[in-house]
Amino acid sequence: MTDRSDDPADPGDRPSVPTSGPPGGLGTAPPPLLPELPEGVEPGIQRPRWKPWTAFVALILGFVAASVGYVFIAGGVAAFGGSFEDPPAGVTISATYVQDTCLILAAVFFAATVARPRPWQFGLRPVGWGAAVGWTTAAFFGFIIFSAIWSVAFDLGDEEDTLPTELGVDESTAALIAVALLVTVVAPIAEEFFFRGFFFRALANWRGIWPAAVITGITFGAIHAGGSPVGFLVPLGVFGFVLCLLYAKTQSLYPPIVLHAINNSIAFGTTQDWDWQIPVLLACALAVIAACAFVVRRAFGPAPPRPLPV
Numbered sequence: 617m618t619d620r621s622d623d624p625a626d627p628g629d630r631p632s633v634p635t636s637g638p639p640g641g642l643g644t645a646p647p648p649l650l651p652e653l654p655e656g657v658e659p660g661i662q663r664p665r666w667k668p669w670t671a672f673v674a675l676i677l678g679f680v681a682a683s684v685g686y687v688f689i690a691g692g693v694a695a696f697g698g699s700f701e702d703p704p705a706g707v708t709i710s711a712t713y714v715q716d717t718c719l720i721l722a723a724v725f726f727a728a729t730v731a732r733p734r735p736w737q738f739g740l741r742p743v744g745w746g747a748a749v750g751w752t753t754a755a756f757f758g759f760i761i762f763s764a765i766w767s768v769a770f771d772l773g774d775e776e777d778t779l780p781t782e783l784g785v786d787e788s789t790a791a792l793i794a795v796a797l798l799v800t801v802v803a804p805i806a807e808e809f810f811f812r813g814f815f816f817r818a819l820a821n822w823r824g825i826w827p828a829a830v831i832t833g834i835t836f837g838a839i840h841a842g843g844s845p846v847g848f849l850v851p852l853g854v855f856g857f858v859l860c861l862l863y864a865k866t867q868s869l870y871p872p873i874v875l876h877a878i879n880n881s882i883a884f885g886t887t888q889d890w891d892w893q894i895p896v897l898l899a900c901a902l903a904v905i906a907a908c909a910f911v912v913r914r915a916f917g918p919a920p921p922r923p924l925p926v
Contacts (some may be wrong), residue, residue, distance in 0.1 A: 833853045
């Protein structure tokens, strides 16, 4: 049984202790023993000690599983007369949804090898509005300034993100809605859960926040190769780095998810030559994200009041 006599955990985490003894008795009853912490969880802050090497193994496993999923989906379409070599846009859209799901499952799987995973261990915990808005705004403008300087320095004004078109947004309204949901809701949630909630946290257990943020940013930019213009990969890497710092500052995954959704909504709307539709898209995306956060809280209960340092 773990000795928690010096545990600084919040009082709310402790069971109530009787203040009076038996009827007519003398003294007080001894406090009951506290339950043993799960293996791999530090006392007090309950921070999971995820192994740094699992970050890269989980990433590889997630993409391997996604590739297998793509083969099954494309093969199923080909069995009914479609083309395996040149599948319809729906196959690519479905496979991307599967990929994001596989990343989440890979993170949960490796987290479970240390201790029972809970949402708040990945950063799914509330944060004060002041800190959230302040740090998110600072991160957003910092990234925008860097991206503008980078774009001017390397003359990237003519480069366009063709991913939405490749996913078939021009083919039907259903495809447009599916891709918009994927880009502005699913990708921000899945990528932040994996890269900031697990990958970055696991690497921070190795050499601390700054090296972990740099490695995570580089990896985040690299995985977008092929789906984004080459000139945008460095800004994407910087974006991944900034999101790590935002997570570390707020100790919550929700500000990075929101900033990711803001960035993707603007980028997606720009590719569609939208104007007033962009804030509408963003509002809808944030509403869906808020609904997901509500479901997580109802399903797993509130997070411990004590913040979890990265």
